[in-house]
């Protein structure tokens with residue numbers, strides 16, 4: 001999400017709200033008709049083997065929590081292999097905990113590969129590098145740049161680990177660009193028997209097709225080799241359009257730019273377009289004054305609207321009409337990486353690229369029709385099809401539509417209303433985001449689902465790496 005680009009700051013939103021006469025009656029700290037805020041359960045932590053409490057775990061947004069009875073942090077591959085070989089209970093790997101779906105929660109062993117960290121080798125000639133699995137995406141930009149290289153594409157934050165990002169086919173946007181998993185050319189894992197296994201395009205190829213979207217079900221990924229490209233600068237342009245104009249232009253803009261995405265404003269008549277293209281260093285635009293934390297602005301706007309929900313369309317339109325065109329540029333990894341301080345929950349489905357605009361239009365319609373209490377913009381991105389067995393982009397160029405609500409707002413009614421629309425358009429959910437599909441529906445979406453299950457059974461015959469959610473989405477008993 002890129003609301004920092006929205007030149008909608010708190011002052012302007014309040015100005016817009018004042019213009020319609022609502023601010024005087026508001027205590028913006030909270031009197032509202034909104035649903036009660038969700039209370040996170042208070043977890044004590046399970047009692048571990050040594051009689052001490054084990055720290056409970058929570059993901060980034062707080063919608064997933066668990067009480068593992070053990071935390072494992074192996075220091076190297078030998079120790080990791082030993083822990084897995086001797087394991088008497090389930091193990092779930094955790095990266096940065098940025099998944100919204102229950103991929104990580106366990107009340108057994110929670111394992112972090114925190115010591116498996118850093119870029120271990122750079123091959124400048126081949127434009128490839130090797131990275132330990134728990135390295136944060138943010139740590140790769142600078143060292144690669146110093147060697148004249150960069151990642152081919154990135155998601156809109158950089159606080160995931162490589163291991164976690166690859167496990168769920170994490171992606172950015174760009175019709176000619178695949179997910180991060182498509183740039184992986186080799187991987188090393190420790191399987192459920194504690195054995196080290198390598199795979200690549202030429203070696204152990206079935207495992208390679210499964211491992212590049214493994215949802216943590218094949219074993220512990222210790223490192224990977226990634227194809228990069230020559231370092232590059234990006235120029236980003238964002239601007240607000242009339243909704244109809246934006247929907248009509250979406251595919252042409254997608255085809256014209258290296259990266260293109262849309263942010264549609266629920267209940268409103270505006271849509272924001274963002275393009276990113278490579279530029280020479282000499283063409284970098286002058287830095288602009290920051291437009292402030294737009295997430296915070298939207299949070300404020302949300303409180304205004306909670307108090308006068310019948311005015312939401314008017315208020316959002318008034319705010320959106322103040323947004324001006326913005327440009328910024330710089331090293332690609334600085335432009336891609338956004339800071340996310342305001343937490344949210346998210347559902348994302350990928351539909352065939354040609355259905356993207358239609359699907360988005362139906363979602364916007366149902367939000368209006370059912371008067372769903374959401375103002376969080378909907379993000380629309382394009383991703384090139386690939387050949388990875390459980391990739392949401394398997395054999396089809398895709399349009400990923402991401403719907404969010406603030407972490408303290410109820411997302412269930414919203415997501416329940418829109419999920420049937422995604423399914424109607426043959427959508428495949430992001431494995432790391434909220435969805436309700438079980439193995440029955442997932443298997444119908446992935447032609448190579450059974451092949452994945454076969455590789456999983458060979459890698460982890462004791463199903464050590466399967467928590468309740470993995471059993472549910474893969475159909476394991």
Ligand SMILES: Cc1cc2nc3c(=O)[nH]c(=O)nc-3n(C[C@H](O)[C@H](O)[C@H](O)COP(=O)(O)OP(=O)(O)OC[C@H]3O[C@@H](n4cnc5c(N)ncnc54)[C@H](O)[C@@H]3O)c2cc1C
Nearest residue numbers: 095096097098099155156161163164167170171216221432
């Ligand atoms: C603010 C925010 C923005 C986001 N933006 C995007 C985006 O732009 N594009 C996008 O596609 N997604 C996005 N996501 C989703 C996120 O990229 C994925 O959920 C990703 O999988 C999270 O990586 P992580 O390191 O946090 O892993 P976790 O969430 O901790 O784990 C994810 C999965 O990886 C497994 N895993 C982790 N490490 C290992 C390992 N070493 N070996 C084996 N398995 C492992 C875990 O068991 C789990 O199944 C976003 C999420 C948030 C919270």
